[in-house]
Amino acid sequence: MSLAARTHAVLQEALDVYQDSPRATSWLQRQLTRFDDPLRLAVVGPRGSGRSTLLAALAGEQPQGEMTWFRTSPGRSQDELMLMDTPAIDGGAAPSTIEGICMDADAVLYLVRRPSGADLSFLHTLQDHPVARAAAVNALIVLSRADELGGGRVDAVISARQVARRYRVAPEVAGLCQDVVPVAGLPALAARTxxxxxxxxxxxxxxxxxxxxxxxxxxxxxxxxxxxxxxxxxxxxxxxxxxxxxxxxxxxxxxxxxxxxTLPALAGQLVPRSGLADLREAIDGYFVARRDVLKARSALIGLEVVLRIEPRPATAGLAAELERLLAGAHDFRELRLVAALQTGRTSFSAELKAEALRLLGAGGTSRAARLGPDQVLPAVRRWRDQAENPELSAGERRAAAVVLRSCEAMANGTI
Structure with missing residues (x-):
């Protein structure tokens, strides 16, 4: 049974337990409803980080209100997201505002103007919740003024990508986000409009x-x-x-x-050179392709809130099931390892890395996209050997064990 299905089942059980509490049942029903809603992606950042500009660039128009639709791939309704505009997050932001974003968003783009001295307190707050801390897989850092990092030169975004590569492996950043992506917001918006x-x-x-x-x-x-x-x-x-x-x-x-x-030719070249195409690809790979996992993550956070605010003897089983779900949620480990391999935080040889990413679902999460039916058992044996390979570092063996778990899931039919 998938993580989403198990989460759905435990929420239904919680509704039965809390049927005498209108507040709890309303909150739990909201978590169930979100499974059928588009993924919610919040664009967050301090004043001057270019939130409104990037939001409009992603949407392809100036948003009308706090929510707007966005598709990473035009014409594919299953890739639809709900973009969330947010108040500026800085020293003056109210705790309730930050908490509201953390609870309402399934995923977050956190904008910073430059890496040096960036305030990452919001991302730390994002992980204050115990479920969020156990599944820190829903944030991307966006260097939203990438042209400034490169001094405004024509190759500024290329220079900013080099900055991002160094920043994404920095110890203070690696545990807070999946990746770091540079974007020049103004040219990106101009290209789309x-x-x-x-x-x-x-x-x-x-x-x-x-x-x-x-x-x-x-x-x-x-x-x-x-x-x-x-x-x-x-x-x-x-x-x-x-x-x-x-x-x-x-x-x-x-x-x-x-x-x-021509206008289409210019716009078509400005989008990738502004970094917007890279950001859309990151959103697609880290968030859209794993939307069921991220929605389950949001629902589990919502369940924990109810269990904490309205404790009662009958919820002991729910609390235990929540712990089991988090401890056994291989989906979160897959997401973390995909990010670690793609950003260079974890290294394999080029051949092993390519195979690992495919088996982990980086190119598609379906069984067919990961591996052919007659390749499963050989893959299990190969990655079991890697997980026990003394020539690999301890970190590489741990990573190989995650890949092995994905192979075993394909072998027993749970993927």
Missing amino acids: LTEPEFAVLRTLATVPREELEPRLLSADRFAAAEFPAPVAASDRAALLARFGIFGVRLAMTLIRRGAD
């Missing part, structure tokens, strides 16, 4: 001789200055800065000159 008039201005700007344009792209002030080669008006340049930022304008100029001379 680029208009024909804006594109026309960009194309006109690209006709200015390079030797005249380049000095004016050195800073936002120079680009906005009145002394500028015709025929691009100051008001048009100001509008471009507001929409793209100076990094986005530089990048758009480079792409147009390299052949992206």
